[in-house]
Amino acid sequence: MQLIRLFIRRLLFPIIIFGYLTVGMTIAAQPYALVIHGGSGNIDPQSVSEERKEAYLGKMAEALKVGEEMLKNGAASLDVVETVVKIMEDSPLFNAGKGAVFNIDGKNELDASIMCGATHNAGSVAGLSTIKNPVSAARKVMEESPHVMLTGKSADAFAYEHGLEMVDPGYFFDQIRWDQYREYVRNTFNRDRGQSIPADDDLKMGTVGAVALDLEGNIAAATSTGGMTGKYPGRVGDSPLIGAGNYASNLSCGVSATGHGEFFIRNMVAYDIAARVLYKGQTLEEAANEVINGKLKEQNANGGIIAIDKDGNVVMVFNTTAMFRGYINSSGEKGAWIFREE
Amino acid sequence: MQLIRLFIRRLLFPIIIFGYLTVGMTIAAQPYALVIHGGSGNIDPQSVSEERKEAYLGKMAEALKVGEEMLKNGAASLDVVETVVKIMEDSPLFNAGKGAVFNIDGKNELDASIMCGATHNAGSVAGLSTIKNPVSAARKVMEESPHVMLTGKSADAFAYEHGLEMVDPGYFFDQIRWDQYREYVRNTFNRDRGQSIPADDDLKMGTVGAVALDLEGNIAAATSTGGMTGKYPGRVGDSPLIGAGNYASNLSCGVSATGHGEFFIRNMVAYDIAARVLYKGQTLEEAANEVINGKLKEQNANGGIIAIDKDGNVVMVFNTTAMFRGYINSSGEKGAWIFREE
Numbered sequence: 001m002q003l004i005r006l007f008i009r010r011l012l013f014p015i016i017i018f019g020y021l022t023v024g025m026t027i028a029a030q031p032y033a034l035v036i037h038g039g040s041g042n043i044d045p046q047s048v049s050e051e052r053k054e055a056y057l058g059k060m061a062e063a064l065k066v067g068e069e070m071l072k073n074g075a076a077s078l079d080v081v082e083t084v085v086k087i088m089e090d091s092p093l094f095n096a097g098k099g100a101v102f103n104i105d106g107k108n109e110l111d112a113s114i115m116c117g118a119t120h121n122a123g124s125v126a127g128l129s130t131i132k133n134p135v136s137a138a139r140k141v142m143e144e145s146p147h148v149m150l151t152g153k154s155a156d157a158f159a160y161e162h163g164l165e166m167v168d169p170g171y172f173f174d175q176i177r178w179d180q181y182r183e184y185v186r187n188t189f190n191r192d193r194g195q196s197i198p199a200d201d202d203l204k205m206g207t208v209g210a211v212a213l214d215l216e217g218n219i220a221a222a223t224s225t226g227g228m229t230g231k232y233p234g235r236v237g238d239s240p241l242i243g244a245g246n247y248a249s250n251l252s253c254g255v256s257a258t259g260h261g262e263f264f265i266r267n268m269v270a271y272d273i274a275a276r277v278l279y280k281g282q283t284l285e286e287a288a289n290e291v292i293n294g295k296l297k298e299q300n301a302n303g304g305i306i307a308i309d310k311d312g313n314v315v316m317v318f319n320t321t322a323m324f325r326g327y328i329n330s331s332g333e334k335g336a337w338i339f340r341e342e
Numbered sequence: 343m344q345l346i347r348l349f350i351r352r353l354l355f356p357i358i359i360f361g362y363l364t365v366g367m368t369i370a371a372q373p374y375a376l377v378i379h380g381g382s383g384n385i386d387p388q389s390v391s392e393e394r395k396e397a398y399l400g401k402m403a404e405a406l407k408v409g410e411e412m413l414k415n416g417a418a419s420l421d422v423v424e425t426v427v428k429i430m431e432d433s434p435l436f437n438a439g440k441g442a443v444f445n446i447d448g449k450n451e452l453d454a455s456i457m458c459g460a461t462h463n464a465g466s467v468a469g470l471s472t473i474k475n476p477v478s479a480a481r482k483v484m485e486e487s488p489h490v491m492l493t494g495k496s497a498d499a500f501a502y503e504h505g506l507e508m509v510d511p512g513y514f515f516d517q518i519r520w521d522q523y524r525e526y527v528r529n530t531f532n533r534d535r536g537q538s539i540p541a542d543d544d545l546k547m548g549t550v551g552a553v554a555l556d557l558e559g560n561i562a563a564a565t566s567t568g569g570m571t572g573k574y575p576g577r578v579g580d581s582p583l584i585g586a587g588n589y590a591s592n593l594s595c596g597v598s599a600t601g602h603g604e605f606f607i608r609n610m611v612a613y614d615i616a617a618r619v620l621y622k623g624q625t626l627e628e629a630a631n632e633v634i635n636g637k638l639k640e641q642n643a644n645g646g647i648i649a650i651d652k653d654g655n656v657v658m659v660f661n662t663t664a665m666f667r668g669y670i671n672s673s674g675e676k677g678a679w680i681f682r683e684e
Contacts, residue, residue: 120608120609121608122608126493126578127493145574146604147573147574147577147578147604148603148604148607149577149583149607150574150578151493151494151576151578152469152494152575153575153576154574155576231489232489232492232496234494234495235491235493236466236468236489236490237491241583241584242607242608243586243607243610243613247610261490262488262489262490265490265491266463266584267462268589271614271617275613275614275621279618280622
């Protein structure tokens with residue numbers, strides 16, 4: 001009897017208490033985090049009005065706040081990145097969904113992708129022209145089709161059949177993007193006549209993306225874009241390509257990219273960062289820096305990435321003067337920025 | 343005077359001779375190699391007639407011979423893989439170009455990609471329906487457009503504008519593929535009525551690919567496919583996706599994949615193998631085995647890859663019962679096979 005009492009007092013109680021504490025601390029220690037981007041580019045800070053800066057920062061803060069509430073309440077990272085990207089797609093400020101850039105024919109063609117780090121399932125669409133939220137179409141492809149990637153009219157039809165909102169192509173129109181398109185056409189015409197014209201860096205920017213780590217420890221990533229002004233019809237950039245503009249794995253990290261897509265495809269930017277973390281043992285920051293400020297810079301390739309690793313480390317790396325970006329995490333850190341200097 | 347003579351005899355001569363030998367041996371030691379595949383799948387050896395086996399082996403031997411002659415005479419690996427893949431596209435035996443499988447609408451949609459390991463340039467097309475040789479269209483996108491990937495009608499138009507042969511969609515028709523399509527439709531109908539139907543493994547197979555290392559030490563890879571029978575219109579598999587079904591880098595290796603495309607996309611198969619070689623220091627064989635017989639097998643994902651590393655090591659790894667495959671190299675090794683047992 002005494003032995004049993006002794007056993008309970010000296011051994012069982014401490015074990016139970018220790019167990020509770022360990023489990024409790026583990027639960028408390030599981031961090032959550034959300035990072036977003038709204039594109040990168042070489043922009044002169046003077047060229048952006050205070051009003052427009054405020055609009056960008058306000059919209060990013062809004063998206064982050066929605067995502068933070070969801071994560072805090074235990075939402076899945078997949079739902080969070082889809083919701084947050086939808087907010088940016090719905091805003092004409094960004095080159096994704098409403099406000100997308102125009103292709104060489106003066107039309108909007110929308111690309112998006114989403115990936116779940118827990119299952120490694122992925123969905124992707126390219127060349128949409130009538131689905132309001134391309135990121136949701138990517139998710140439908142992931143969850144409701146036997147495929148990973150659908151393109152063109154069939155992608156539109158598939159998304160519509162699966163209950164997504166269809167809009168007239170005119171819905172995506174934005175005057176600023178149209179003016180950029182007209183400038184692109186004029187510049188191309190003048191270049192063909194031998195005139196030197198200014199670099200068109202900012203015509204390539206504006207892609208949006210989000211990466212989240214949830215309370216279950218699951219990472220998800222989503223990217224959505226209108227591509228680049230003056231692109232050929234049917235051109236696919238890195239955004240809808242798994243491993244190029246988007247990747248997520250609980251084993252390594254989640255990444256969403258923005259920049260000159262062709263270079264991001266050739267360099268497999270998103271998966272290359274994950275592979276360096278996984279196989280080379282680099283930190284997420286080291287890996288992202290070597291790819292964005294090393295490899296890509298050597299190739300004169302502009303752009304950046306946002307990423308989160310399985311421990312909740314948030315990274316935002318770009319080799320341009322600006323990347324619209326922001327993050328929140330469970331330690332209470334939060335913020336949104338545009339230029340490098342800040 | 344004597345000192346100078348001594349210097350020439352004892353030092354300069356040996357150095358020059360040693361130099362000649364070293365350079366000579368280096369040139370002689372630069373190996374060349376070519377490996378091809380014509381798809382993988384779980385096939386019962388009994389189900390393939392001797393005549394058809396001979397046809398496959400004969401066509402692969404023909405392709406290898408053409409490639410060998412080119413490599414021996416100093417042709418660039420990029421030209422070799424394009425030429426060799428064209429030979430297989432032109433044969434109705436393989437699911438690429440003529441003889442491609444039919445999508446759910448009973449149409450052929452062709453995908454292809456090509457990548458240069460020296461420059462890391464890449465080109466890709468998806469959803470072609472009128473260009474005779476999709477691999478050449480991918481190369482035109484790489485060399486004549488500012489983009490890496492074009493899809494759908496615009497990809498057809500771009501290739502035609504750049505001088506490639508356009509054919510009536512009926513050109514791609516093959517009776518065996520059409521019968522497979524009809525069987526697929528019947529099976530889908532019966533499955534919808536609750537009947538159990540046989541697995542359709544071999545409906546997914548037949549993709550072609552080639553990887554070459556040339557006398558300059560440059561690696562190139564190309565992949566071409568009709569996709570899988572009954573695929574959705576606009577579906578993109580791994581074949582045209584850089585890093586998934588195709589990758590080439592002089593720094594690591596060249597890879598062409600074949601198999602259940604959706605899994606090859608999620609796992610970034612081609613680039614994952616290269617990344618393991620580059621970052622983990624694995625041999626090409628170890629890397630390919632871990633991905634194909636490890637990762638993919640765990641996911642019940644069928645398929646295989648062919649690959650060559652910068653030292654000319656040739657690897658052909660598959661987790662199915664069969665992969666149409668063959669290779670030649672500068673050591674005089676050569677052969678073509680279908681089943682595993684051989």
